[in-house]
Amino acid sequence: MFPLEVIGIVIAFLLLLLFITVSGTMRANDRTVQRLERKLDIVIKHLGIAGPSAEGIAPDMLAEIDRCIWSDRRIEAIKLYREATGASLLDAKEWVDARAASY
Numbered sequence: 001m002f003p004l005e006v007i008g009i010v011i012a013f014l015l016l017l018l019f020i021t022v023s024g025t026m027r028a029n030d031r032t033v034q035r036l037e038r039k040l041d042i043v044i045k046h047l048g049i050a051g052p053s054a055e056g057i058a059p060d061m062l063a064e065i066d067r068c069i070w071s072d073r074r075i076e077a078i079k080l081y082r083e084a085t086g087a088s089l090l091d092a093k094e095w096v097d098a099r100a101a102s103y
Contacts, residue, residue, distance in 0.1 A: 057081075058084065062084075
């Protein structure tokens with residue numbers, strides 16, 4: 001049929017196309033999530049909903065903590081908060097619970 005080299009090149013090309021498509025979709029999804037988070041922040045600010053202070057936590061770490069809370073992975077959120085702030089287990093649990101309640 002086809003030489004083995006041609007089949008290998010075709011497979012490599014198809015994998016490259018798949019990678020380009022998936023990475024483009026992931027970037028688009030990331031931009032959509034960022035827009036939604038900005039809009040949600042505006043709504044929360046407008047409604048005057050006050051959650052616990054997030055000062056001293058890097059934005060990317062805070063976003064990951066929020067993802068854990070939204071995904072009902074509170075233990076992981078508590079662990080991340082403790083890593084970011086050095087807080088005690090009890091303080092971290094109370095902070096995560098308060099943040100979850102503010103959603």
